[in-house]
Amino acid sequence: MSASGANLQSKSRELAGYKVLPWTGDDYTLGHRLRDGNVPAPPDKAEKTVDFVIVGGGIAGLATSYYLRDQNFVLLEQYGQTGGTSSGGNYRGIEYSRGAVCTSGTAGLKGQLFEQLNIKPVIIPPTETAWHEGGHWLKSVNGTDRFHQEWNRLLSEIDKHEKNDGDKLEELSFANYLSSYDKSFLGLIENLTKTFYCASAENVTANAGFFIIKTLTSDSYVFDGGNSAICRAITKAIDSSSNERIHTQSFVWSVEPSSQGASVVYSDAAGAVHRIDCKHVIVTTPPYVALRIVSHLPETLRSLWNQIEYGAFVVINCCMPKKVLQYPYQSFADEPYPFCQMAMAEAPYQLSGRYKPEMGSVLTVYHPYASGPAARHEVLTLNADQFANSMVAQLSQLFEPLQNNLEQIEITRWGHAIMVPKPGLSSVLNKANQVTSDWMTFAHSSAGGGQSLEGALAAARNAADRCLKVSVKVRT
Ligand SMILES: Cc1cc2nc3c(=O)[nH]c(=O)nc-3n(C[C@H](O)[C@H](O)[C@H](O)COP(=O)(O)OP(=O)(O)OC[C@H]3O[C@@H](n4cnc5c(N)ncnc54)[C@H](O)[C@@H]3O)c2cc1C
Numbered sequence: 357m358s359a360s361g362a363n364l365q366s367k368s369r370e371l372a373g374y375k376v377l378p379w380t381g382d383d384y385t386l387g388h389r390l391r392d393g394n395v396p397a398p399p400d401k402a403e404k405t406v407d408f409v410i411v412g413g414g415i416a417g418l419a420t421s422y423y424l425r426d427q428n429f430v431l432l433e434q435y436g437q438t439g440g441t442s443s444g445g446n447y448r449g450i451e452y453s454r455g456a457v458c459t460s461g462t463a464g465l466k467g468q469l470f471e472q473l474n475i476k477p478v479i480i481p482p483t484e485t486a487w488h489e490g491g492h493w494l495k496s497v498n499g500t501d502r503f504h505q506e507w508n509r510l511l512s513e514i515d516k517h518e519k520n521d522g523d524k525l526e527e528l529s530f531a532n533y534l535s536s537y538d539k540s541f542l543g544l545i546e547n548l549t550k551t552f553y554c555a556s557a558e559n560v561t562a563n564a565g566f567f568i569i570k571t572l573t574s575d576s577y578v579f580d581g582g583n584s585a586i587c588r589a590i591t592k593a594i595d596s597s598s599n600e601r602i603h604t605q606s607f608v609w610s611v612e613p614s615s616q617g618a619s620v621v622y623s624d625a626a627g628a629v630h631r632i633d634c635k636h637v638i639v640t641t642p643p644y645v646a647l648r649i650v651s652h653l654p655e656t657l658r659s660l661w662n663q664i665e666y667g668a669f670v671v672i673n674c675c676m677p678k679k680v681l682q683y684p685y686q687s688f689a690d691e692p693y694p695f696c697q698m699a700m701a702e703a704p705y706q707l708s709g710r711y712k713p714e715m716g717s718v719l720t721v722y723h724p725y726a727s728g729p730a731a732r733h734e735v736l737t738l739n740a741d742q743f744a745n746s747m748v749a750q751l752s753q754l755f756e757p758l759q760n761n762l763e764q765i766e767i768t769r770w771g772h773a774i775m776v777p778k779p780g781l782s783s784v785l786n787k788a789n790q791v792t793s794d795w796m797t798f799a800h801s802s803a804g805g806g807q808s809l810e811g812a813l814a815a816a817r818n819a820a821d822r823c824l825k826v827s828v829k830v831r832t
Pocket residue numbers: 411412413414415416417432433434435438439440441442454455456457458459583606607608609640641642645649669671722770773774799800801802807808809810812
């Protein structure tokens with residue numbers, strides 16, 4: 357049996373007092389066929405022609421579709437649900453996140469989009485954060501004890517470094533700026549860095565590290581189910597105009613230039629293979645997928661994208677029928693816990709007065725894995741029952757009532773979840789952005805300045821603007 361099939365469970369199973377639901381997140385079956393060159397024969401002729409094809413229905417693909425909502429397009433998403441790493445689930449009426457949990461602020465494209473979609477985040481201040489550091493729980497970012505003094509010293513030094521070191525902050529590692537801090541404080545910082553980027557402070561840029569400290573000192577903007585709410589709202593808006601435009605369970609095998617623009621080959625849920633032609637194609641998959649599906653990529657782009665490293669993630673949603681954990685919105689655990697960020701999915705409901713006791717509680721826990729094939733193999737071959745048991749045992753050290761109040765656990769795996777912002781990555785991405793073509797625009801969040809909501813919207817806006825130019829050119 358192949359590694360990918362060895363521990364795939366398709367049904368829920370009862371464990372010590374709680375159920376482990378089927379895996380969610382990445383399904384490696386077709387991706388590994390593509391990797392191994394086991395690709396189905398494509399049809400010669402297109403059965404359909406549209407103006408634009410959007411490949412991938414994560415937040416970048418969905419936002420592109422929203423910006424092109426008055427155009428003739430089709431979006432192809434490999435899974436049954438849109439959202440990608442910003443997707444989510446539901447337990448007793450609580451929407452929870454399987455990936456992106458929040459954003460900061462509503463500046464620029466974000467605010468405009470939220471307003472157009474008529475969705476409003478709940479603003480949660482950093483006083484609703486707890487830290488497990490050196491064996492103790494601490495709250496907020498204000499205080500006079502050692503932890504809070506270290507936090508605020510780092511925050512004020514960041515200000516100075518940003519003024520003095522400028523561009524160097526993309527080339528130097530975060531660890532360069534941490535040498536004078538308390539050991540126990542650094543145990544938390546190390547875990548924070550891993551939970552944001554799947555890498556240690558030594559392996560991420562100073563800018564990336566400073567971003568963590570500034571973000572966690574600011575308000576969090578939280579929707580029901582985290583950023584999955586944005587994906588649900590866009591999907592609903594597009595589907596309400598026509599349910600023919602977003603095609604889920606549509607795995608794209610190839611994207612190539614054609615005399616009219618581009619041609620895309622994909623298979624549907626039943627395995628039937630289709631070809632669709634268009635004037636312009638927008639590829640919103642991560643670069644490692646684009647490298648496999650897009651033909652005629654310039655060698656410079658291939659070599660730049662091949663330099664990117666991806667960390668893996670496992671996200672665990674612990675569902676409880678009663679609210680037994682009286683903790684703030686989010687908590688962070690220090691080393692040696694193998695996980696760090698933990699968020700209460702019911703918090704936006706509570707803070708906006710919509711929470712009802714029968715909704716219970718969902719704790720979302722983020723377990724990062726390092727970049728590289730060894731860690732990805734570990735994620736792929738996890739035994740779900742053993743993993744759930746081990747997580748519950750460790751989480752119960754922090755949240756004692758969890759163990760006896762669980763109803764179910766959902767485990768989500770993301771194989772190439774996060775690009776590690778190692779020194780030099782931004783220059784690689786900037787150079788990659790300069791390589792453009794007439795028939796294809798690359799618009800994954802990483803093309804918009806970083807793998808985040810902001811990056812996804814910037815990439816989507818740029819792609820939509822390019823498409824609109826193509827459209828005008830063809831009509832005139
Ligand atoms: C665990 C985790 C937590 C995160 N937390 C946050 C957070 O709190 N805030 C934040 O701003 N960001 C967060 N992020 C970053 C997140 O990745 C971005 O915010 C955003 O969701 C990226 O969207 P995207 O559309 O660019 O990429 P993706 O989400 O990677 O979307 C790509 C889409 O393409 C589809 N696809 C891939 N290959 C094919 C194919 N061959 N055919 C068809 N479809 C295909 C995928 O299924 C997916 O839907 C988090 C990421 C992870 C993994």
